[in-house]
Amino acid sequence: xxxxxxxxxxxxxxxxxxxxxxxxxxxxxxxxxxxxxxxxxxxxxxxxxxxxxxxxxxxxxxxxxxxxxxxxxxxxxxxxxxxxxxxxxxxxxxxxxxxxxxxxxxxxxxxxxxxxxxxxxxxxxxxxxxxxxxxxxxxxxxxxxxxxxxxxxxxxxxxxxxxxxxxxxxxxxxxxxxxxxxxxxxxxxxxxxxxxxxxxxxxxxxxxxxxxxxxxxxxxxxxxxxxxxxxxxxxxxxxxxxxxxxxxxxxxxxxxxxxxxxxxxxxxxxxxxxxxxxxxxxxxxxxxxxxxxxxxxxxxxxxxxxxxxxxxxxxxxxxxxxxxxxxxxxxxxxxxxxxxxxxxxxxxxxxxxxxxxxxxxxxxxxxxx
Numbered sequence: 001x002x003x004x005x006x007x008x009x010x011x012x013x014x015x016x017x018x019x020x021x022x023x024x025x026x027x028x029x030x031x032x033x034x035x036x037x038x039x040x041x042x043x044x045x046x047x048x049x050x051x052x053x054x055x056x057x058x059x060x061x062x063x064x065x066x067x068x069x070x071x072x073x074x075x076x077x078x079x080x081x082x083x084x085x086x087x088x089x090x091x092x093x094x095x096x097x098x099x100x101x102x103x104x105x106x107x108x109x110x111x112x113x114x115x116x117x118x119x120x121x122x123x124x125x126x127x128x129x130x131x132x133x134x135x136x137x138x139x140x141x142x143x144x145x146x147x148x149x150x151x152x153x154x155x156x157x158x159x160x161x162x163x164x165x166x167x168x169x170x171x172x173x174x175x176x177x178x179x180x181x182x183x184x185x186x187x188x189x190x191x192x193x194x195x196x197x198x199x200x201x202x203x204x205x206x207x208x209x210x211x212x213x214x215x216x217x218x219x220x221x222x223x224x225x226x227x228x229x230x231x232x233x234x235x236x237x238x239x240x241x242x243x244x245x246x247x248x249x250x251x252x253x254x255x256x257x258x259x260x261x262x263x264x265x266x267x268x269x270x271x272x273x274x275x276x277x278x279x280x281x282x283x284x285x286x287x288x289x290x291x292x293x294x295x296x297x298x299x300x301x302x303x304x305x306x307x308x309x310x311x312x313x314x315x316x317x318x319x320x321x322x323x324x325x326x327x328x329x330x331x332x333x334x335x336x337x338x339x340x341x342x343x344x345x346x347x348x349x350x351x352x353x354x355x356x357x358x359x360x361x362x363x364x365x366x367x368x369x
Contacts, residue, residue, distance in 0.1 A: 133183025
């Protein structure tokens with residue numbers, strides 16, 4: 001059984017399909033978007049080694065030739081050099097504007113391949129086949145594509161919506177436990193930002209989701225995608241409500257920058273810590289009650305994610321350096337810091353004029369230097 005969730009964007013609307021065995025049906029599902037019987041499949045070495053033959057065979061059944069563009073795994077690939085490499089290899093394949101790019105991997109591959117598709121010959125279509133929990137519930141949906149720079153994460157990119165997203169739950173069976181936990185941070189985010197009932201469901205069933213029990217996993221992914229699709233349809237370019245999807249991310253991106261965007265701290269791990277910090281900062285500023293902040297922290301910690309600076313790789317952190325990174329965040333405006341903060345569980349809001357000194361003082365109380 002699969003579930004189809006539409007992303008309502010008018011002429012650029014598309015479906016997100018969530019279910020088991022979708023890679024095996026990829027040829028049939030992608031065929032309406034493939035004009036010349038071939039697709040460039042951008043994937044990383046790990047994913048291609050595990051699942052490349054399966055996707056190639058599925059596409060071949062529909063008469064579609066998969067032309068692989070394999071990149072190294074890891075956040076460092078999401079760079080100017082990585083983007084140049086992918087674009088050069090697409091040019092070498094002589095793709096034209098009627099061809100399609102397939103992003104087959106986690107968030108790094110999806111962001112990189114999507115951005116390459118957005119700028120290659122001024123834009124070609126692409127399909128997302130996300131292979132991590134984090135990518136299935138978050139980065140593959142909504143058309144945000146980007147690369148990192150030394151000055152910050154996702155600072156150079158484009159909005160470029162896919163034509164189709166295939167979230168095959170069966171590939172999560174090969175996902176390492178650490179990656180599963182990192183993805184779960186983005187699942188619990190949806191409950192914390194706008195659906196208290198879903199948050200409470202996760203409190204009761206989070207262990208089942210992490211254990212990959214089929215019914216729990218399917219519900220968690222589908223509900224997350226449903227919420228994101230609704231928000232994206234309302235606010236495609238993050239002018240309003242879509243910013244709520246960045247709950248925890250201002251703290252998270254600063255932590256990632258301090259740890260070099262490497263394997264020491266995965267994006268989802270940083271988001272988990274960042275959400276706990278955001279809730280505690282909200283309570284610290286008198287915006288939320290301490291009980292909700294404690295409950296959010298407990299729910300994140302129950303998944304095995306760090307919730308405090310002292311538990312995060314890179315500790316001890318310098319408060320001034322973290323705040324400086326926050327000043328480079330895409331959401332910062334006019335030198336003032338923008339955060340997604342919370343009034344309560346399931347009730348997040350955009351705070352656009354946060355005092356950097358208050359953040360610095362809070363980080364010091366949290367264990368920064």
